[in-house]
Amino acid sequence: MKPCKKCGKTIDPKITKNDTCPECGKKYPYFLSFIEEGYVGVNDVVFGRVKIYTNLKPEDYAIDELRFVFAETDKNRKEFYEFREKWDFKDVTEKEFEAIKLELKKRFNEPLKN
Ligand SMILES: [Zn+2]
Numbered sequence: 001m002k003p004c005k006k007c008g009k010t011i012d013p014k015i016t017k018n019d020t021c022p023e024c025g026k027k028y029p030y031f032l033s034f035i036e037e038g039y040v041g042v043n044d045v046v047f048g049r050v051k052i053y054t055n056l057k058p059e060d061y062a063i064d065e066l067r068f069v070f071a072e073t074d075k076n077r078k079e080f081y082e083f084r085e086k087w088d089f090k091d092v093t094e095k096e097f098e099a100i101k102l103e104l105k106k107r108f109n110e111p112l113k114n
Pocket of ligand 1: 004005006007008009020021022023024025
Protein backbone atom coordinates (compact mmCIF):
# COMPACT_ATOMS: atom_id res chain seq x y z
CA MET A 1 0.00 0.00 0.00
CA LYS A 2 1.15 3.52 -0.78
CA PRO A 3 -0.37 7.04 -0.69
CA CYS A 4 -1.76 8.71 -3.83
CA LYS A 5 0.63 11.54 -4.72
CA LYS A 6 -2.27 13.91 -5.40
CA CYS A 7 -4.79 13.29 -2.60
CA GLY A 8 -2.88 11.08 -0.15
CA LYS A 9 -5.51 8.34 -0.20
CA THR A 10 -4.08 4.86 0.20
CA ILE A 11 -3.65 2.99 -3.08
CA ASP A 12 -4.00 -0.75 -3.28
CA PRO A 13 -1.20 -1.98 -5.59
CA LYS A 14 -3.58 -4.70 -6.78
CA ILE A 15 -5.80 -1.98 -8.29
CA THR A 16 -3.11 0.21 -9.86
CA LYS A 17 0.66 0.45 -10.05
CA ASN A 18 0.43 4.20 -10.70
CA ASP A 19 1.35 6.83 -8.11
CA THR A 20 -2.14 8.30 -8.33
CA CYS A 21 -5.39 6.69 -7.19
CA PRO A 22 -7.94 5.89 -9.96
CA GLU A 23 -10.00 9.03 -9.13
CA CYS A 24 -6.97 11.36 -9.42
CA GLY A 25 -5.86 9.47 -12.52
CA LYS A 26 -9.15 10.39 -14.16
CA LYS A 27 -8.79 14.00 -13.12
CA TYR A 28 -5.12 14.23 -14.14
CA PRO A 29 -4.72 11.68 -16.96
CA TYR A 30 -1.19 12.69 -18.01
CA PHE A 31 2.22 13.14 -16.46
CA LEU A 32 4.87 15.10 -18.40
CA SER A 33 8.64 14.84 -18.49
CA PHE A 34 10.78 17.22 -20.58
CA ILE A 35 13.98 15.90 -22.13
CA GLU A 36 16.42 18.13 -23.96
CA GLU A 37 18.58 16.49 -26.54
CA GLY A 38 21.83 17.62 -28.07
CA TYR A 39 24.14 16.68 -30.87
CA VAL A 40 27.82 17.43 -31.18
CA GLY A 41 28.25 20.39 -33.50
CA VAL A 42 24.70 21.66 -33.06
CA ASN A 43 24.97 24.75 -30.87
CA ASP A 44 22.42 27.24 -32.09
CA VAL A 45 19.30 25.10 -31.84
CA VAL A 46 17.51 23.71 -28.78
CA PHE A 47 15.48 20.58 -29.32
CA GLY A 48 14.07 17.62 -27.50
CA ARG A 49 10.85 15.97 -26.46
CA VAL A 50 8.18 15.94 -23.81
CA LYS A 51 7.47 12.38 -22.77
CA ILE A 52 3.86 11.70 -21.91
CA TYR A 53 2.92 9.10 -19.33
CA THR A 54 -0.60 8.01 -18.49
CA ASN A 55 -2.09 7.99 -15.00
CA LEU A 56 -5.04 5.94 -16.21
CA LYS A 57 -3.23 2.68 -16.80
CA PRO A 58 -0.34 1.02 -14.99
CA GLU A 59 2.15 1.70 -17.79
CA ASP A 60 5.76 2.41 -16.86
CA TYR A 61 6.73 3.64 -20.32
CA ALA A 62 5.75 6.84 -22.13
CA ILE A 63 2.59 6.47 -24.22
CA ASP A 64 3.48 9.35 -26.54
CA GLU A 65 5.82 12.29 -26.96
CA LEU A 66 5.76 15.85 -28.25
CA ARG A 67 8.76 17.36 -30.05
CA PHE A 68 10.14 20.84 -29.61
CA VAL A 69 12.79 22.71 -31.58
CA PHE A 70 13.74 26.37 -31.60
CA ALA A 71 16.64 28.73 -32.28
CA GLU A 72 18.84 29.18 -29.20
CA THR A 73 18.51 32.83 -28.27
CA ASP A 74 18.42 34.32 -24.75
CA LYS A 75 14.76 35.25 -25.27
CA ASN A 76 13.74 31.78 -26.47
CA ARG A 77 15.75 30.12 -23.69
CA LYS A 78 14.03 32.25 -21.04
CA GLU A 79 10.55 31.66 -22.44
CA PHE A 80 11.11 27.94 -22.77
CA TYR A 81 12.58 27.71 -19.28
CA GLU A 82 9.44 29.32 -17.84
CA PHE A 83 7.19 26.99 -19.85
CA ARG A 84 9.21 23.97 -18.77
CA GLU A 85 9.28 25.00 -15.10
CA LYS A 86 5.49 25.22 -15.16
CA TRP A 87 4.86 21.75 -16.60
CA ASP A 88 7.88 19.49 -16.13
CA PHE A 89 7.16 16.49 -13.82
CA LYS A 90 3.55 17.61 -13.45
CA ASP A 91 0.28 15.72 -13.58
CA VAL A 92 -2.03 17.54 -15.95
CA THR A 93 -5.73 17.54 -16.81
CA GLU A 94 -7.05 16.80 -20.32
CA LYS A 95 -7.71 20.53 -20.80
CA GLU A 96 -4.21 21.54 -19.68
CA PHE A 97 -2.72 18.86 -21.91
CA GLU A 98 -4.52 20.21 -24.98
CA ALA A 99 -3.34 23.75 -24.16
CA ILE A 100 0.26 22.54 -23.65
CA LYS A 101 0.23 20.77 -27.03
CA LEU A 102 -0.97 23.95 -28.76
CA GLU A 103 1.48 26.20 -26.93
CA LEU A 104 4.43 23.94 -27.66
CA LYS A 105 3.52 23.85 -31.34
CA LYS A 106 2.93 27.58 -31.56
CA ARG A 107 5.88 28.87 -29.53
CA PHE A 108 8.58 26.20 -29.59
CA ASN A 109 8.32 24.53 -32.93
CA GLU A 110 10.11 26.77 -35.40
CA PRO A 111 11.16 25.24 -38.66
CA LEU A 112 14.93 25.08 -38.93
CA LYS A 113 16.43 27.85 -41.00
CA ASN A 114 19.71 27.54 -42.86
ZN1 LIG B 1 -5.83 10.46 -5.34
